[in-house]
Amino acid sequence: MITASGLSRTFKVKDGLVHAVRSLDLDVAEGEFVAFLGPNGAGKSTSLRMLTTLLPPTSGRASVVGRDIRTDAVEIRKNIGYIGQGNGSGNEIRVVDELTSHARYYGMSRRAARARAHELIGAMGLKGMEKRVAERLSGGQRRRVDIALGLMHSPRLLFLDEPSSGLDPHNRAMVWEHIRGLHRDGMTMFLTTHYLDEADRLADRVIVVDQGRVIADDTPERLKADQAGDLITFTTEHDADAVLVAHHAERVTTRERVTVDGRQIRVRVAHGDELLPAFLRHLDALEIKVRGVTLDRPTLDDVFLSITGRSLEEADAQ
Numbered sequence: 008m009i010t011a012s013g014l015s016r017t018f019k020v021k022d023g024l025v026h027a028v029r030s031l032d033l034d035v036a037e038g039e040f041v042a043f044l045g046p047n048g049a050g051k052s053t054s055l056r057m058l059t060t061l062l063p064p065t066s067g068r069a070s071v072v073g074r075d076i077r078t079d080a081v082e083i084r085k086n087i088g089y090i091g092q093g094n095g096s097g098n099e100i101r102v103v104d105e106l107t108s109h110a111r112y113y114g115m116s117r118r119a120a121r122a123r124a125h126e127l128i129g130a131m132g133l134k135g136m137e138k139r140v141a142e143r144l145s146g147g148q149r150r151r152v153d154i155a156l157g158l159m160h161s162p163r164l165l166f167l168d169e170p171s172s173g174l175d176p177h178n179r180a181m182v183w184e185h186i187r188g189l190h191r192d193g194m195t196m197f198l199t200t201h202y203l204d205e206a207d208r209l210a211d212r213v214i215v216v217d218q219g220r221v222i223a224d225d226t227p228e229r230l231k232a233d234q235a236g237d238l239i240t241f242t243t244e245h246d247a248d249a250v251l252v253a254h255h256a257e258r259v260t261t262r263e264r265v266t267v268d269g270r271q272i273r274v275r276v277a278h279g280d281e282l283l284p285a286f287l288r289h290l291d292a293l294e295i296k297v298r299g300v301t302l303d304r305p306t307l308d309d310v311f312l313s314i315t316g317r318s319l320e321e322a323d324a325q
């Protein structure tokens with residue numbers, strides 16, 4: 008559905024060059040749900056704009072729905088939907104008319120276009136807003152009109168750039184419910200999001216980018232198990248016991264994955280739930296006293312932290 012090889016984009020700025028995307032390789036199969044994650048400025052939107060034929064690459068190649076992005080933009084645009092960051096829908100046209108004329112552009116009959124517009128108005132929780140002009144909607148309502156616009160022609164492949172930004176939790180859940188349904192019916196999804204929990208829950212595959220490069224690409228489960236692991240936190244009665252727990256923990260994982268802070272020992276380890284009972288029995292047999300223990304499952308932010316040494320939330324704040 009999407010392949011890219013060495014796809015790159017450089018921008019000229021006053022004081023030099025910005026390498027927004029550096030040699031992106033991608034292979035997305037039909038029916039996949041891929042989340043593209045990374046901090047602000049990592050190159051996500053630039054990648055999406057190249058793949059949707061809105062921006063020519065500086066070098067490299069890509070094909071989308073089997074067509075070359077450099078030579079076949081018209082065919083690609085017919086088959087894909089693109090929901091960018093703050094799309095159109097900022098003009099003096101009624102919501103229902105904007106949706107209908109968008110679909111007409113794709114060759115739908117007036118009748119089919121109106122029926123589809125009303126279907127999506129319902130699905131996006133916009134009932135009652137049909138006759139309002141997009142300019143006078145709230146940010147969250149406008150965002151849902153953007154999403155409906157991207158879906159009007161029922162594309163095979165949907166690119167979503169931060170689809171849920173600006174939506175309250177209720178509307179986020181509603182939009183995702185609809186997108187999940189479309190994916191179940193076979194639509195391929197490629198999205199960027201800052202909500203790591205969304206990517207974790209929804210995507211079959213997560214591609215992590217940083218400074219224009221792909222730094223990880225796998226299922227959320229494998230990324231979390233391989234790159235981050237569970238976090239076990241032990242609390243001991245005495246500082247001396249903490250040192251002993253840390254010593255034994257280093258034997259089941261590596262030294263870098265064990266940190267001691269007073270009487271608290273943090274251990275990162277894959278499959279912590281399976282390891283913990285035997286490890287506690289082992290400590291007990293050695294008469295090392297543990298007062299408390301907690302186990303936390305890793306998040307995708309832990310994955311980013313483990314690969315780059317900084318948290319995605321911190322990286323975004325920079």
Ligand SMILES: Nc1ncnc2c1ncn2[C@@H]1O[C@H](COP(=O)(O)OP(=O)(O)OP(=O)(O)O)[C@@H](O)[C@H]1O
Binds near residue numbers: 054
């Ligand atoms: N038209 C442009 N001219 C110059 N630099 C640009 C242009 N568009 C993007 N950039 C730069 O390219 C880099 C990547 O930007 P991009 O918008 O692709 O990042 P992003 O990962 O989508 O970020 P965000 O999460 O903030 O949306 C940034 O350093 C950005 O400043």
